Amino acid sequence: MTPDTINAAYQHHWNDVWRSNFVVSHMTSDYGSQRKTVKNNDNAFKKLNYAAWNIIWSPNKNVSIAFENILGHKKELNGDTGNSTRFLLGTRVHF
Numbered sequence: 001m002t003p004d005t006i007n008a009a010y011q012h013h014w015n016d017v018w019r020s021n022f023v024v025s026h027m028t029s030d031y032g033s034q035r036k037t038v039k040n041n042d043n044a045f046k047k048l049n050y051a052a053w054n055i056i057w058s059p060n061k062n063v064s065i066a067f068e069n070i071l072g073h074k075k076e077l078n079g080d081t082g083n084s085t086r087f088l089l090g091t092r093v094h095f
Helices: 030-039
Strands: 004-013 020-027 045-060 063-076 081-093
Touching: none
Parallel strands: none
Antiparallel strands: 004 020, 020 045, 045 063, 063 081
16 A cells, blocks of 8 residues: 655744644545455545644743644545544643
């Protein structure tokens, strides 16, 4: 199996204390010679799409607080599809 993948990411600094990251990814696979074996697996994917963005506040060099949104979409070999949305809040304190 050799999946075809493309990814892109960008980081933007709004000012000295605020920054954001933007990420997108797309992956497809046809499973080549393994297709017959994999086709019987309900979880086998055909396409995956992923996007994420965040906003990070770093009031000083030791503290960062971030909010992130992650979106995903999957299409399986049997035609089923699924979506996922996650929201995360994180804090980093460096001693």
